[in-house]
Amino acid sequence: MKHLYIYLLFTLMCCPIVRADQSTSDAVGDTGSITLTRIYGKAQELDRLGQHQAATIQYKKAIGINPNFVDFYIGLCKCAIEQKSWSDVSMCAQNIFRLDPALKPDYTIDYGEALYHLGKYDEAESNLKTALTYIDKNITSEKLHKEIQAKTDKEQMAITKKIQESQMTNPPIATTQPQAPFNQIAQPVTTSQPNTENTNSTNAEASNGFHTKKRSSEDAQSIVNKYRLSFESALKSECILLAQYEGYVKNDDIRFNHPPQANYHIKKFLKGPPLNPSLPVRYDFHIPKETDAPPNWKFSADKMPKPGSLWIIFIENAVPKHGMYETYEGSYGRQEANDDNLNKIYDLIDKSSGQ
Amino acid sequence: MKLKLLTLAYLISSFTMQNIYASESESDLNKRIRIHDILLKIYLAKHQIKLAIQEYQILLKLSPDNPALEYAFANYLYKNNNIKESIIHYRKACESAPDNADYQARLGSILLYVQDYDGAVSAYTNACRIGGARFQPQLNSAMQYQAQKRAAATAEANAKKAKE
Numbered sequence: 001m002k003h004l005y006i007y008l009l010f011t012l013m014c015c016p017i018v019r020a021d022q023s024t025s026d027a028v029g030d031t032g033s034i035t036l037t038r039i040y041g042k043a044q045e046l047d048r049l050g051q052h053q054a055a056t057i058q059y060k061k062a063i064g065i066n067p068n069f070v071d072f073y074i075g076l077c078k079c080a081i082e083q084k085s086w087s088d089v090s091m092c093a094q095n096i097f098r099l100d101p102a103l104k105p106d107y108t109i110d111y112g113e114a115l116y117h118l119g120k121y122d123e124a125e126s127n128l129k130t131a132l133t134y135i136d137k138n139i140t141s142e143k144l145h146k147e148i149q150a151k152t153d154k155e156q157m158a159i160t161k162k163i164q165e166s167q168m169t170n171p172p173i174a175t176t177q178p179q180a181p182f183n184q185i186a187q188p189v190t191t192s193q194p195n196t197e198n199t200n201s202t203n204a205e206a207s208n209g210f211h212t213k214k215r216s217s218e219d220a221q222s223i224v225n226k227y228r229l230s231f232e233s234a235l236k237s238e239c240i241l242l243a244q245y246e247g248y249v250k251n252d253d254i255r256f257n258h259p260p261q262a263n264y265h266i267k268k269f270l271k272g273p274p275l276n277p278s279l280p281v282r283y284d285f286h287i288p289k290e291t292d293a294p295p296n297w298k299f300s301a302d303k304m305p306k307p308g309s310l311w312i313i314f315i316e317n318a319v320p321k322h323g324m325y326e327t328y329e330g331s332y333g334r335q336e337a338n339d340d341n342l343n344k345i346y347d348l349i350d351k352s353s354g355q
Numbered sequence: 356m357k358l359k360l361l362t363l364a365y366l367i368s369s370f371t372m373q374n375i376y377a378s379e380s381e382s383d384l385n386k387r388i389r390i391h392d393i394l395l396k397i398y399l400a401k402h403q404i405k406l407a408i409q410e411y412q413i414l415l416k417l418s419p420d421n422p423a424l425e426y427a428f429a430n431y432l433y434k435n436n437n438i439k440e441s442i443i444h445y446r447k448a449c450e451s452a453p454d455n456a457d458y459q460a461r462l463g464s465i466l467l468y469v470q471d472y473d474g475a476v477s478a479y480t481n482a483c484r485i486g487g488a489r490f491q492p493q494l495n496s497a498m499q500y501q502a503q504k505r506a507a508a509t510a511e512a513n514a515k516k517a518k519e
Contacts, residue, residue, distance in 0.1 A: 109386060113393050121397045128390045128397075135383055135390075 031069055033238045033317045035273060036062055043075055052079040056088070065272055067352045068236045070099040081110060089114035102144035105134040229287065229332050231341075235348050237328045239272035239315040242337055243279055245305045256293035259283045261324050262304065264313065271349060272318060280323055281313065284330035310337035312345060388417050404435055422452035426461070438469060449478070456486025463493060472501035 031037045043058030059076035066072070077092035079085075093111035096103050108131040115124035133139075234240075243264035254260045262283035266275065285303065305311065312335045314328035327333025335341050395410035411428040418424065429444035445462040452458055463478035479494035 109390055109393075112390070116393050116397055121401055125394065125397055128394055131390055132387070135386055 030071065031062075031066065033066070034319055036065055036069070036238065039065070040072065040075070043072075047075060047079055052082045055079050056083070056085075065238055066236060067095075068099060070096055070103070073099070074103075077107065077110060084117075086114040086117040090118060102148050103141050105131075105139050105144065106141045108134065228329055231344050231348055234314045234328050234333065235271075235345075235352060237271070237314040237316045237333070238318045239275065239313075239325075240270040240345065240349075241266050241272075241275075241279065241313045241315070242268035242270060242342075243311055243313050245307055245309050245311055247307055248283060248304050254299040256285055256297050256299075257291060259285055260299075260304075264311065267310065270312070270345060272315070275318060275325075279313070279325060280320070281334075282321070282324040282326050283334075284327065287330045287332050311335065312337050312341055384417065388414065391417065399431075407431065420451055422448045422455065422458065425451060426458055429461075433465065438465065441465065442469070449481075454485055456482045456490065459485060460490050460493065463490075463497060467493075467497055467500065470500075470504075472497060472504050476501050 031040055039058055039062045043055045043062060046052075046055035046058060056076060056079045059072055059079060062069070062072045063076065073092040073095045077089055077096065080088035080092060089110055093107045093114065096107050097111075108127050112124045112127035112131060115121075115127060241264075243266045246263045246265055248263065249261040251260065260283050262281045264279040264281055266277045266279050269275075283304065313325075314333040314335075315325050316328045316333070318325070391410050391414050395407060395414065398404075398407035398410055408428075408431070411424070411431065414424055415421065415428065425444050425448035429441045429448060432438075432441035432444060442462070442465055445458065445465060449455070449458045449462055459478050459482035463475045463482060466472075466475035466478055475497040476494065479490055479497050482490040483494050
């Protein structure tokens with residue numbers, strides 16, 4: 001029995017690893033959404049069965065919901081090659097390079113071939129020559145992934161070091177308001193009145209009340225939040241909606257970390273699957289990382305938005321928890337539907353769908 | 356017993372790993388062939404003769420036993436008036452695919468064009484042997500030319516002798 005076990009162990013070591021995410025179960029999986037995992041699983045199954053046209057439809061459906069998940073483009077690219085749909089191959093390759101540049105060695109040849117068939121000879125030639133250099137220099141996607149990982153680890157170490165240094169020199173003060181030194185980072189809604197000003201107006205607020213805190217600590221924190229708290233990242237949400245605030249469910253136990261249910265009415269679907277127009281949302285008062293309530297924080301009705309006001313709601317996973325949808329990064333996932341924010345979102349959606 | 360099983364397991368694993376490495380290098384070669392094949396098509400489409408010839412040569416180095424590629428290269432050279440080189444590649448194509456009557460006949464017609472009647476008759480004879488009677492008219496005309504050439508050569512030799 002023991003021998004058999006050793007033998008099986010060795011044999012398994014030599015076998016190719018089967019990806020766990022290929023299952024069609026109800027697990028959230030790598031996609032971060034049950035809906036997407038189902039669609040993706042169906043697409044892969046159809047692909048395996050050789051039904052490339054049907055698989056293409058499913059992949060495109062998945063991309064429509066989340067245009068920033070590289071595996072969808074990889075699957076679609078394979079289907080498109082089988083069907084000799086070169087414009088799709090070209091689109092997929094461009095998106096694969098955008099989302100994971102380390103995969104260039106794997107898809108540059110396909111991209112070059114697609115460009116050749118599309119009559120873009122010069123571009124095709126330069127891409128194919130690049131592909132040749134990858135082979136000559138033995139550059140593989142695995143190697144590039146390792147290099148990128150090493151670089152990221154290094155950056156992460158530097159950030160951690162910076163945070164530690166800043167905390168050593170300036171002990172952190174409890175805060176609920178993450179600072180945004182970069183213009184593109186919109187302000188999370190944590191104040192008594194939801195953010196009705198331009199999302200970039202952070203300086204004036206930062207100089208008042210509990211917002212006043214040590215600058216070095218803010219900087220370190222804001223670097224960490226840089227990527228998460230931006231519209232670019234929020235765009236990865238499964239659903240983006242334009243909704244009108246109608247009211248909240250009153251109860252006696254509303255606390256900083258125990259928010260109420262806010263009721264919205266969906267006016268427009270900017271992205272994602274159609275949901276019931278009545279939208280119950282968990283009304284977080286802060287972003288997930290900021291769990292300490294500001295001093296003297298107490299819930300009152302003025303901490304909720306004005307009924308009838310319009311909001312952009314980012315829902316990361318369109319699966320309600322305890323009867324409520326959770327917004328992207330807590331309070332950040334609710335942004336006032338002013339012209340600035342709407343223009344930014346439309347612009348970003350256009351760009352991502354254009355690719 | 357345990358040692359034997361362990362050895363067996365090790366052998367299986369090492370064999371599998373060797374196969375993986377072998378397939379990796381093979382896939383690199385296939386990738387190169389694919390890239391140069393597309394580059395060739397691009398240069399053909401852009402009428403970049405010099406670069407296209409270079410790509411043909413690279414492809415022939417990467418896959419030396421490819422009669423179809425030799426034949427295509429020979430045709431391309433012939434079209435671009437490089438007849439001497441084209442004959443070399445027609446011959447290589449015929450050597451690589453000795454059972455292809457069309458290649459033999461094509462070589463025959465090119466040799467006929469450059470007035471190498473002996474070579475043309477030989478190539479057409481091979482074509483007839485492999486492909487049957489469909490190349491017989493070409494063989495007959497090649498033989499006529501050959502006979503004419505021989506007669507002319509004999510007449511010339513006789514005239515030379517008479518002069519002397």
